[in-house]
Structure formats: structure tokens, C-alpha cells
Amino acid sequence: MEHRRRRSSSVAAAGTLLCLGMLLVVGPLLPAVEASTEDGCPAGGERASKEQGRRSRRHHQKHAAEELWVFGDSYADTGNLGNLGRELTHAWYDPYGKTFPRRPAGRFSDGRVLTDFVASALGMRTPVAYKARRRASRETLARGMNFAVGGAGVLDTGNFQRNISAQIDLFQAMHRTQQRGCGKRTALVVVSGNDYAYAADKDNGTSAAIAYIPTVVRELREQLRRLRDEAGMRRVVVTNLHPMGCTPVFTRPLNYTGCDPLANAGAAQHNAALRSVLAALDPNNRTFLLLDVHTPFAAFLLDDNNGDSDNKKFKSTLRPCCESFRPDGYCGEEDENGTRQYTLCDDPGRYFYWDDVHPTQAAWAAVARTFRAAVKSFLST
Numbered sequence: 550m551e552h553r554r555r556r557s558s559s560v561a562a563a564g565t566l567l568c569l570g571m572l573l574v575v576g577p578l579l580p581a582v583e584a585s586t587e588d589g590c591p592a593g594g595e596r597a598s599k600e601q602g603r604r605s606r607r608h609h610q611k612h613a614a615e616e617l618w619v620f621g622d623s624y625a626d627t628g629n630l631g632n633l634g635r636e637l638t639h640a641w642y643d644p645y646g647k648t649f650p651r652r653p654a655g656r657f658s659d660g661r662v663l664t665d666f667v668a669s670a671l672g673m674r675t676p677v678a679y680k681a682r683r684r685a686s687r688e689t690l691a692r693g694m695n696f697a698v699g700g701a702g703v704l705d706t707g708n709f710q711r712n713i714s715a716q717i718d719l720f721q722a723m724h725r726t727q728q729r730g731c732g733k734r735t736a737l738v739v740v741s742g743n744d745y746a747y748a749a750d751k752d753n754g755t756s757a758a759i760a761y762i763p764t765v766v767r768e769l770r771e772q773l774r775r776l777r778d779e780a781g782m783r784r785v786v787v788t789n790l791h792p793m794g795c796t797p798v799f800t801r802p803l804n805y806t807g808c809d810p811l812a813n814a815g816a817a818q819h820n821a822a823l824r825s826v827l828a829a830l831d832p833n834n835r836t837f838l839l840l841d842v843h844t845p846f847a848a849f850l851l852d853d854n855n856g857d858s859d860n861k862k863f864k865s866t867l868r869p870c871c872e873s874f875r876p877d878g879y880c881g882e883e884d885e886n887g888t889r890q891y892t893l894c895d896d897p898g899r900y901f902y903w904d905d906v907h908p909t910q911a912a913w914a915a916v917a918r919t920f921r922a923a924v925k926s927f928l929s930t
Contacts (some may be wrong), residue, residue, distance in 0.1 A: 604641045614733065615928075617668055617676045617693040618782070620716045620772075621739030623907060625664045625697035628655030628678040630710070639881045639904075640699065644871060644893055648910050655680075657699060659870065659897040660910030663842075664695055666917035667737050669923040679719070693734075695710065696720065702743035703769045707751075707859045713738065713772045721780060735928060737840075738787040740769060745793070745815065759815040766822040770830065777836050784928050786838045789823055790816040791846040798868045798905040801876060805868040808850065816843065845919040849901055849912070862915060864899035871904045880904035 582709070588688070614700045619625050623640075632641040632655075639645060639657075646653045651659035655678070656662050668675045676693035677685040696716040700708030711719065745758035753760075769787075778783045793799070794812030803809075820843055831837040850866050871880035873891045882890040894900055898911040 589868075609786065614669050614691060615673050616691070616734045617671060617673065617696040617737060618720060618780075619664050619676060619693070619697050619737045619739070619751060620713050620720075621697035621737070621788075622696075622701045622741050622743055623657040623699035624662060624741040624788075625695065625737065626655065626657060626678075626699045627662065627664055627675060627695050629680045629695065629697060630655060630699040632681070635881060635883065636879070638699075639879055639918035642881045644881060648897055657907045658903045658910055658913070661913060661914055662907075662910075663739060663788070663917075664697065664737065666913055667924065668920075669842075670921045671735070671928060672925075689775065694720075697739060698852070700743060702747065703765050703772065704742055704744050706743040706747040708743065708747075713740070713769070714775075716777055717772060717780060724780070733928075734780075734782045735784045735786065736780070736782040738769075738773065738776070738785065740765075740788060740790070742790060742793055742816075745819075755809070755811045755815060759811075759818060762815065762819050762822060766819065766826060769823070770826045773826070773830060773837065779829075783835055783836075784838065786840050786924065786927075787823070787827070788840045789820040789843050791842050792816055792850055795846070795850040796906045797867065797902050800867040801905070805865075808867070834928075838924070840920055840924070841889075842916055842920075845916045849915065863901045863912070864896075865894075866901040868900075869904050870894040870897045870900035870909060871900040873905070 570836060577724055589840040599775055622883070623630075625842055626640075630638055630640065632638050635642045640655050641653050643653060645659065646656060647659045649656075653838060665675045673692055674689075676695050677689050678695045682690065682694060696711070696719060698710045698716075701712055701716070702708075703712040703713050705712055745761060746873050749755055749758040773785060773787060776785050792808060792813045793816045794809030794814075797805070799809040800807065824839065827837045827839055849863060869880070869890055871893050873879050878890055884890055897909045901912040903909040903912075
């Protein structure tokens with residue numbers, strides 16, 4: 550979960566910018582004798598017989614390239630949050646992007662984020678961010694699009710970003726002609742806790758955020774249904790919540806020696822509700838895949854043996870690589886003279902968290918290794 554600073558309702562103050570994204574993909578061309586829609590799918594009606602339609606659909610599914618459409622928040626955002634200044638949009642300023650692409654580029658990390666690793670599991674390049682679509686090639690657009698944006702939630706989070714419903718609206722506006730079962734459309738839905746951070750700030754407490762879980766999950770269920778039944782997604786991959794009480798925004802008050810048990814309990818409750826929703830939506834497990842990030846996060850963050858031993862993957866799991874001087878400061882903060890107001894570790898690869906809520910590229914890579922095979926297997930069926 551990402552947390553907003555109480556001193557501000559801005560996106561940066563939230564400290565939990567989360568992102569969403571998706572875009573129109575043009576499928577490979579079908580044989581000239583078959584009419585097709587703007588999506589590259591075979592047209593029906595009087596232009597083709599039912600048998601021709603079945604053959605062309607099978608042909609398209611066999612030869613169509615994978616398409617990845619991404620919706621969510623800053624755990625998935627690859628550059629959709631506009632540059633509104635250092636305080637509001639840290640990801641466009643140093644030291645973000647230090648590892649990849651070696652400059653600030655709108656990713657909330659020192660490098661790659663979850664979207665990059667899911668795309669890699671599919672054997673494809675990262676889909677273009679919606680904000681960068683006009684500069685993208687036709688080939689790039691044919692792989693999908695990322696609508697995820699920092700600060701977004703399932704519902705409105707007070708960060709003035711498109712929530713997941715609005716992101717799906719945007720996708721549907723770009724795909725006015727829908728044909729289900731055509732192509733290999735996969736949706737990635739990333740929900741990392743902005744809704745709960747907003748509820749906690751608004752009502753002053755983690756308990757208020759936990760009470761908000763049924764509302765959030767009920768709305769998430771509706772948006773997952775839309776992706777399958779209205780947006781024509783062949784597969785939908787949705788993340789559960791990581792142990793939110795182990796993010797540095799929670800561990801800093803404990804001198805980075807432990808996690809907040811109440812926040813972790815809230816994450817567990819959300820995850821249980823989400824499992825029930827997916828079981829009801831898809832009893833045969835054909836369309837939806839629960840992407841379990843909670844288990845690998847917990848394995849790294851709650852394993853006492855990980856510690857600070859040099860032979861462990863991460864030197865530090867609860868303290869971030871980029872740490873602000875003040876509890877209400879932020880990674881990348883500078884004073885009026887341009888002097889850094891944060892410390893920066895020498896090697897982000899030895900830290901699990903990059904800033905107060907976002908993992909490092911190394912952390913995402915380690916987490917992705919635990920689900921890569923499952924994603925590939927599910928999407929190949």
C-alpha cells in the first residue's frame with residue numbers, strides 16, 4: 550500500500566503513486582478475402598459465412614501477437630504521471646531512474662517496475678505508456694498500452710488521477726468495435742493500496758482504511774468483470790496486496806526494526822476478499838489469474854534470516870535506499886539552494902525498497918522470478 554503524507558493531499562504527498570494503463574492494439578492482418586474490424590479481427594454478418602468466421606477467428610488467435618494492456622498505479626506506471634514539479638512528481642527527478650534508464654523517466658523506482666517484468670514473462674517488450682503513444686511506432690502500439698498512473702486507485706483517491714474505471718473507459722473509447730475471443734489480449738490490473746491510504750488520511754487511521762475494504766473490493770470486482778465481458782480481454786492478471794505494514798513509511802517510526810501488524814492484517818483481509826471475488830467470477834480459473842506478490846514480498850521482508858548478512862540477496866529490507874531527512878520529506882527532495890534533503894545508498898541492488906513505498910528494480914526482479922512460470926503457463930492455455 551502507498552501512503553499519502555498528512556501534510557498534503559498531493560500525489561507526491563501520498564507517497565503512494567500508483568498507476569494504470571492500456572491502449573489500442575492493431576492485430577496482424579488477415580487474408581485479403583476476409584473483412585476485418587479496426588482491431589484486425591474478422592468481421593461477421595453478411596461478409597462472411599459462419600464457418601469462414603470460425604476459421605478466421607482460429608487463424609487470428611493462432612497467429613496474433615500477444616497484447617498487454619495495463620491498468621493501475623505507481624507500481625505499474627512507466628511514465629504516465631505528468632511532470633508537475635519535484636514535490637508532486639518525484640519520478641521525473643533525480644535520483645529516480647538511476648539504474649534504468651539511467652535518468653529520471655517517470656518510473657517510481659531506481660529502474661524497472663512490475664509492468665516491465667510481466668511483459669518480459671510474456672516474451673514481449675514493455676507496452677508504451679499512454680502518455681507517450683503519439684511518439685510510438687505502429688509496431689509498438691500493436692503490443693498494447695499502459696494506462697497505469699501514479700496516485701490512482703480503484704476509486705477516487707484525491708490525487709486527481711484516472712481511477713481504474715476511468716482507465717478502462719479510455720481503453721473502450723479507443724476500441725469502439727469489440728469482438729470477444731479475437732486476438733491475445735491480456736490485461737494486467739495492479740492495485741497497491743492508494744484507496745486505503747486515502748481512507749486512512751481522510752479518517753485518520755488504519756482502522757478506517759480496513760473498514761473501506763468491502764467497498765474497494767466490490768468496485769474492483771465490477772471493473773474485472775468489465776475487462777472480461779465488455780473489453781474483450783482473453784486473460785486478466787490481477788495483483789493482490791503486498792504486506793503494506795512493511796513499507797518504509799510504516800517501518801520508519803519503528804526505526805526500521807519491524808512492520809505494522811494492523812496494516813499487514815488489512816492487506817491480508819483485502820487479499821482474502823479478492824480471492825473470493827475471483828472464485829465467484831471465474832470458478833474454472835480460465836480467465837483470471839491472481840498474481841501473488843504478497844507471498845514473495847513477505848518472504849523477503851518478514852524473514853528474520855534475511856537480515857543484514859552479506860550472503861543474503863538484500864542487505865536491507867525495511868530501510869529504503871533513498872531516505873529523506875525528515876519523516877514527512879521525500880526521496881529527491883532539495884532545499885531552496887538545491888541541496889539534497891535525502892541520503893542515497895551506494896547499491897540499490899542490495900535494497901528491497903527504493904523509497905518510502907516503492908520497491909527497487911532488484912526487488913521487482915526477485916519477486917518476478919517467483920511468478921514468471923505461473924504467468925507463462927496461464928497465458929499459454
